[in-house]
Amino acid sequence: MTDMRAAFYDSYGDVDVLQVGELPDPRVGPGEALVEVRAAAVNPVDWKVMAGGLDPLMEVRFPAIPGWDVAGVVRAVGPDIPEVEVGDHVLAYGRKDWVQAGTFAELVSVPVRAIAHKPAELSWEEATALPLAGQTAARTLRDRLAVTDGDVVLVHNASGGVGRMGVQLARILGARTVIGTASERHHDRLRELGATPVVYGEGLADRVREIAPGGVDVVADFVGGVYDVSQAVLTEGGRYASIAEHDVPGIEDRIVWVRPDGAQLQWLADLVADDRLEVDVVRVFEELEDAGAALRANREGHGGKVVLRVSED
Incomplete structure (x- = not known):
């Protein structure tokens, strides 16, 4: 097993607990695809989870990588995954049943039920800003x-x-x-x-x-x-x-709590591709080392979406 670069934290706290380093590549189990992350969107839930705000609700396993939104390229698939192939451009709301392997990383495994195919009309930044919101x-x-x-x-x-x-x-x-x-x-x-x-x-x-x-x-x-x-x-x-x-x-x-739903996400992505729905990306941070600054920018709340670029084509 090789190592990937990721932004992660070992304990609850403010954005200052975040660090960037190497962690083992994710495993890719049945029903999952391995995605090479091009961009990850930032959401308020990311810094709220980091501060311990969801501890009564969701299990958090350290070291934890923030991020649930992702756009990227499929690099591997688990057993029995006819829905996607290696090389596909995809987007997803990649939340799992516990918090640990998020999208502020070079690689992330995503349940195929959460994945939609990225229309060519969407940039990586628009694609990753769409899922959770x-x-x-x-x-x-x-x-x-x-x-x-x-x-x-x-x-x-x-x-x-x-x-x-x-x-x-x-x-x-x-x-x-x-x-x-x-x-x-x-x-x-x-x-x-x-x-x-x-x-x-x-x-x-x-x-x-x-x-x-x-x-x-x-x-x-x-x-x-x-x-x-x-x-x-x-x-x-x-x-x-x-x-x-x-x-x-x-x-x-x-009370509404969003669920990963690839079919619903595909509907939304197609609306954007058809120019019927707009994605407002207000700020893009250029590399993984900017993860802390991206979280702070989202917390300041200027409207629209904040995006973190992780890798280039």
Whole structure:
């Protein structure tokens, strides 16, 4: 077994616990493909896991490599994998059942159920920025909330990576009006994506009612802490789901946790290839040694996606 280069941490902590060095190449088991990583996207969950924030929920095995989003080239396949071949260009939300072998590395093994083929129209950076954010939005708006023709949709945190996808998917699914909460510096971009932006904070319910006097049919909460205002503007029988609201009793059935789903991801990738869905990559870090800086940039939260390049073609 040879060694690969990876960014990893041996204990919970701030970004400063991250180091870059050599670790053994991943094994490739049944149902898996080995991917040579071209680019890995950064998500808030990466630095939250590193800080121990998911310790009550998921097992973490040290040394742990951050990262769940990947775009790259298939270099090997495990037994009985007809879905992909060596040399295929792929993307995936590569989360497994425990945290250890992430995508901030030269190689990563990925369950084939999570893999989609990368359309040629997508750059590596666009491809890796799509899986977690896009699939979170799709699972929320398409699968759980069933947005359909004529719906009025409210998207909380519409300027974030998931929110920007959510605004666009709501439109693609047929929403008549999409209202997106965001700070004013993001309003122009949200208008371009098809949303009517509103500033969050005190008085939000009144601002939403000015746009939708009859209330909203669907609320997608991508920030948390907005349950009361969501209920205040939701029509009778309206649909609500959240990826972040964990402190309100009795809404467990409306919490969304994205799942690796290659078919769903292929649908999203094809939408991007057809110019129906846009991926906002706001910053690209050029090499694996920049992993800590990339995590910090994501934590600062400027909207859009932060990407880490790992290798070149």
